[in-house]
Structures are given as structure tokens and as C-alpha cells.
Amino acid sequence: MKIDRLIGILSILLQEEKTTAPELAERFEVSRRTINRDIEDLCKAGIPIRTVQGTGGGISIMDGYRMDRTILTSKDMQMILAGLRSLDSVSGSSYYGQLMEKIQTGSSEFISGRDSMLIDLSSWYKGSLAPKIEVIQRAIENRHLIRFDYYAPSGDSNRRIEPYYLVFQWSSWYVWGWCLERKDYRLFKLNRMDRVAETDKEFACRNAPMPDLSNEKIFPGGIKVKALFTPDMKWRLVEEFGPHCFSETDDGRLLFTADYTDMENLVTWLMTFGAKTEVLEPAEARDIIRRNAEETLKIYGGLTE
Secondary structure (H helix, E strand, O other): OHHHHHHHHHHHHHHOOOEOHHHHHHHHOOOHHHHHHHHHHHHHOOOOEEEEOOOOOEEEEOOOOOOOHHHOOHHHHHHHHHHHHHHHOOOOOOHHHHHHHHHHOOOOOOOOOOOOOOOOOOOOOHHHHHHHHHHHHHHHHHOEEEEEEEEEOOEEEEEEEEEEEEEEEOOEEEEEEEEOOOOEEEEEEHHHEEEEEEEEEEOOOOOOOOOOOOHHHHOOOOEEEEEEEOHHHHHHHHHHHOOOOEEEOOOOOEEEEEEEOOHHHHHHHHHOOHHHEEEEEOHHHHHHHHHHHHHHHHHOOOOOO
16 A cells, blocks of 8 residues: 555664665665655655765664654563564465564664563464454454354354454454344454455445453353363363362362353353363253253163164
């Protein structure tokens, strides 16, 4: 995009004493004529750019016009780069890598020390996530509808939405947008989306609210859970609910208490512990787990009619 290129050129000029049109053309993969037009646009915007022809010449910003980089400390710059690297981990393009190069250009003396924070937002799914994120980002910029197949506990569906925000929350990626089928804002998990495509249909941008991702809104509770876990499951309880979600009983087992939102998700979670847990409440969860265990035994020949 032209605005990105103009910002990139200005960033280079602010950090380097001098550059040339061929160097800029090669860096941004455009023609020298395009670079010359960009320089003219920057001049029209009030940036005092000086161009000198011939040997030893080049493009520079006039003395006295410099960004005071002391407003950012070396630590500040490291945090900015860490954030860009995390986005680059799920990017399907070279955009964030190029942006990091722009920031680092001429700043080696300013960025001291080695990287101390490494964030990979792609988890196990970079191969499938990056293309979806790229399509959705492009659709948001172009104000185009996206369409996709969606797989949810309630069933499969085909959706069309006006995309507004890409969200990373609860260790997963989501897209927040206005669903044309439900006539309301919805949050869709990218790993449940298939055949994601940008359409050529534009939409008028709504005054879309930021998604309310508070636990109280998304996970309102309502199901009181009590369960006993064997001591060797302490690490999972701490990892998933924190160190204060249980108390130790006289026999060494862990009494877990919590509020849960969805019975199906609760049962699924409890069953991942197998015989390492005994559900005390709610009675409905006990009954479902018992029936599931009986059905499993039938499949594996451990229970006859």
C-alpha cells in the first residue's frame, strides 16, 4: 500500500544520513519513477527533503529535521520488536518482517542486548492459521464480506460476516464481525472455520463495538462444580484454573470447586481426567459421565446388553 511505503521511506530518511532512489526502489520493490513520485508527495506534505544529483548525491532530510529517538529507550524498542515478531509468527506475508527492518535500520547502536522475549502466536496451526489471517486482514482493510464454513457443537453452517477485528484470546484466534445469517455480532474461532474467502461484496462500515471478552461475559458461570482429583493432577488444576481452585482433603485428594458455563464442555473436560477424578456435583454431570463410560465399554467389548 502506498501509505505504508511513504511511512517506510520517511522512517529510513529519519534514521539514515542519505539514501538513493535505486536503493529505495529495490527495498520496496517498485520502480524509480514510483519512488520519485513518493518523494514529491512527501515534499508536498511538508517534509523538507533534499535531493542531490551526481556522484556522492542522494536523498536526505534537511539538517535540523530529526525525530528525537530518546523518547524511546532500548527496552521500549525491544518490546516493540517482540510484538512485531509475535505477529510475524502468524503472518502469511513479509509485511511484519519488512516493518521490523524499517525500525531496525540504522538503529543497531540504539537496540542493545539480545532478545529476551520470544512469542509464537501460531501454536501448532501456523500452516492453516496464516492463510486465514491474511484473508481476513485483507477483507477488513477492503471492507469486503468474508464467507466460510463453520463447525460448532450446535452443527455445521455456512456464514457470511462483515469482519471487524482479529482477536487472540484464550490461546486461540477469533474473528469478530456482524453475521448476516444471525443479524448480530458474533465471535468465530478460526480453527473451526474452513474455506475462508474474501468476497467482492463491499459493506458499509458499522459503528462496531469492541468485543466484550471479559470472563463474566463469555463465561457467565451458573453450573456449580465440585469434584475430587487425585494429587498427581494438581499441575493441571493449577495450570487451567490457578492455585486457589482446590483444597486438600484428609485423604490427600484435591477438592475442586468452580462455576462452569456449559454442561457439554464441563463433561468433556472432566472426562479427560479418566479415573483421576470423581464428580460430586452436579448430579447431571455424574449421570452423563456414567452413560458415556457405559457406551465406551460397549464399544470395546467390556459391557454386554
